[in-house]
Amino acid sequence: MRDYRAKVNGRVYSASVEEKASNHFRVELDGQVFEIELVGKNEVLDWSVRSGERAVRAQTRALQNDIVETWLAGVPFATAVQAVGLANYPVQTDRTVERRYGGEIRALMPGRVTSILVKETDYVEVGSPLLILEAMKMQNEISSPIVGRVKSIGIREGETVKKDALLMEIG
Amino acid sequence: MKMKLLIANRGEIALRIIRTCRKLGIRTVLVHSDPDRESLPVYYADERYPLGGSTPGETYLNIPKIIKAAVGTRCDAIHPGYGFLAEDASFVAACEENHLTFVGPPSEALEKLGNKLLARRTMHEAQVPIIPGSDGQLRDEDVAVEVAERIGYPVIIKAVYGGGGRGMRMARTSEEVRRFFRVTKLESASAFGRDVLYLEKQLIDPRHVEIQALADSRGKIVTLGERECSIQRRHQKLLEEAPSVALDEKLRERLCDAAKKGLAAARYVNAGTVEFLLDKSGRFYFLEVNKRLQVEHLVTELTTGIDLVEEQLKIASKEPLGMSQNDVHVNGWAINCRINAEDPKRGFSPSPGTVVRYHPATGPGIRVDSALYSGYTIPEFYDSMIAKLSSWGRNRDEAIRRMRIALDEMEIVGVPSTVALHMAIMNDDGFLQGNFDTSYLDHVLPRMNSALLEIERFAVAAGVASKMTLRSPPVQSQPSTSKSSWRSFARAKAVAQDWRAGW
16 A cells, blocks of 8 residues: 555645555545556556446556656546655646746647737736637637736747747746 | 549548548549658558648648649549648639549539638529628628628628638627637638638527538439538537437428529539528528538448448549439438547647557447557648547437447547547537537536546546556566557558569
8 A cells, every 4th residue: 555646737636556466456536446457568558447337448658757647538647646755855747837827928739820919018918819829720819828018029920839839928 | 433533632531532442443642741651541542642841832732733743643533532622613623724533513613602602692592591691702890890780799700712610700799800800811811822701690509400412413413411510619510410300301301402402503513511500490591512522421421321432433423323312311320529639628729749559449330530540640730630430320329329439449649639528528418318509519618627627537546556557667578569559550561662662
């Protein structure tokens, strides 16, 4: 039996894991019990996860540090997992949370900047349209997740940007 | 039918067309962009022709390059698939000039129906009901506001040359009309090459029902029943089914009759779809004609047993339709879920990337149209739809039950997709009772968050167990079993190339 703390999408869960038999685990997650079986070890690990009436299949792979990425129903969950009582360093938060407080606007997807809707020193509110990024034939209006003045704009109209590229700084 | 066919498209639809050609013994040439060199349809086509470049403008929208490819490889005909040049009258004209058969309607019908303003006029004259809107194109923002105020909000601003759900936006105020006028103009210029706009009244929560038809060059038209396409996000269809729970035999007959009249008035030839909006009182209005093979054509194939691509090729070769209306029987029920590379956790933003593991669903009544494989990198330049997952059942209930299993079996690891959204829909009371319209997803998406939260607990549980497993040294697996299917595919391809080179 081992206790873990897991953080995903800004939420923290407490879990205790028991290896019942080879490849069979019982996980208690904040009171909810999961019966888990490791069914395959390939380029990713394959799991069967059951809780109550519901059974799903999931795949996991280890990312850097303590991050485990679980894929379920086509959705990735990057989870920071730490054994409780071993070390006390802070659980690494995922990037979504950092962006919200960091004041940087980064590209969520690669694409082409078709138009910039603000200029430096403009004041923006949460939800103010900042720019239009074209990706996969869609015009995506990128709106501000934060309040502040536009400190710098790192891109030009017509420019192609990679995922996570710095678009603007708001301070 | 003797022909050599160039396919001017990519991804799953290129593969879909190739499959019918292989069945009929038609030789295929597939043009492709640089990022698509490693794609499945390029592998399965009889011949490949690199267009050079990555963006649609450099490749699949580039008429001179494609015509040159078709002439250079001695093709007789071009199938445009959907999107790209499928409904481009100037492309059809270029084909005609170069004695290439375009697998689709003639350029006059395309022009008449491709210009949405002309299409409205044509339908109105053929006594097919149309939605109130602007008579002509909108010169500028001021005119747009003027028309909107006259017919009343909400209105929908549309690109005259748009289609496929793109190039339109709903506006509720004059401020929104101005803002969306600008955005739609940009989108239209980028996606369709022309930025002419018009607007019409937005019906309140209508259903979207469309009639699939086949028309031969002698003027014979048969309809293959309807498709229900009300489940949409941002005017982009997400899930389609056939038949529609909203139609009774009488209404179905009236819709099919209107579709036939409209297509006849436009002198339409080949496979085409007439889209209608259906309001709460059972009135219907002409929306537009899709002058191509549609993404969702497979649900009609599943319920009628007709190979629509084969019919398209026959009609293009001037063969008369081999069936009459009495030969068409709609059997059972089919549902199609569009699996898009979009992240439900981030407002469904496009998520191109590399697929680490792909395992498609199979089994009784299941059909998957997709060009994915493990190791495939989804390019950022094109559409986000990566797979069409369809189920067939003797009735709607069986089709839904099969779809639930298929969604559970479908594994796409490495690229976020819309599988979870479809799972939520397949368990939603509104959908199960057939009680939904085009506003359906607006109601379901907020509930998506609680569905994601539930999934998240399962994901965390697996993540924690995985952490415990990874602490222990990894088990040395046998080299032969640790090979990914990507490597096997690459190997198979290399072998195939060696084989060709060696002989």
